[in-house]
Amino acid sequence: MTTIAILGSGAVARALTGRLRDAGHELVVGSRAPREDAVFPVIGLREAAGSAEVVINAMPGPVSVEVLTGLAAELAGKVLVDVANATESDAHGFASALLYPGSSLAEEIQRALPDVRVVKTLNTVHESIMAQPARPATPPTAFLSGNDADAKKAVGGLLADLGWAAEWIIDLGGVETARVPEAFMLMVGDLVRALGPVPFGMAIAR
Numbered sequence: 001m002t003t004i005a006i007l008g009s010g011a012v013a014r015a016l017t018g019r020l021r022d023a024g025h026e027l028v029v030g031s032r033a034p035r036e037d038a039v040f041p042v043i044g045l046r047e048a049a050g051s052a053e054v055v056i057n058a059m060p061g062p063v064s065v066e067v068l069t070g071l072a073a074e075l076a077g078k079v080l081v082d083v084a085n086a087t088e089s090d091a092h093g094f095a096s097a098l099l100y101p102g103s104s105l106a107e108e109i110q111r112a113l114p115d116v117r118v119v120k121t122l123n124t125v126h127e128s129i130m131a132q133p134a135r136p137a138t139p140p141t142a143f144l145s146g147n148d149a150d151a152k153k154a155v156g157g158l159l160a161d162l163g164w165a166a167e168w169i170i171d172l173g174g175v176e177t178a179r180v181p182e183a184f185m186l187m188v189g190d191l192v193r194a195l196g197p198v199p200f201g202m203a204i205a206r
Contacts (some may be wrong), residue, residue, distance in 0.1 A: 123181060
């Protein structure tokens with residue numbers, strides 16, 4: 001059993017908590033606005049990060065680096081699973097530009113928090129697929145990007161708990177390999193216009 005803190009109390013937290021709890025993990029959810037939620041209690045970010053062995057960044061990408069840097073002491077030495085995307089949005093709410101061109105959110109978090117073991121994953125699938133990867137007709141791909149092999153192995157175990165088959169997971173290498181998966185968000189608006197608002201994710205055919 002692992003104690004996991006999800007920072008951010010929106011759709012991603014709701015998608016992940018049930019399946020991870022069913023797998024035997026202890027879950028806490030942190031927010032800048034602690035409250036009693038109908039699904040799970042929401043505590044403060046600092047309390048949540050400090051109480052967990054693994055932390056999942058499910059906050060909006062544009063605020064992630066600033067907020068996480070403020071939690072440096074609580075996050076030191078821990079595995080940080082980054083599932084967020086940092087983009088600018090168009091008038092329809094779709095990604096229109098990357099906030100960190102030539103870099104990535106994962107790299108910026110790792111640079112700001114050198115003592116944290118950052119692993120990027122699950123940012124190329126809709127939140128409804130994160131814990132139900134068998135839902136689409138075509139199995140999606142979960143990419144892993146990070147500098148720490150043990151951290152990526154631990155995250156791979158969490159992906160298995162969420163229902164991801166080993167053949168659906170691809171370890172791309174160091175944290176810098178998060179750049180292309182993060183750029184996938186720039187296609188989402190066009191894909192929604194082409195396919196409709198159906199849940200989808202990136203998949204590698206082989």
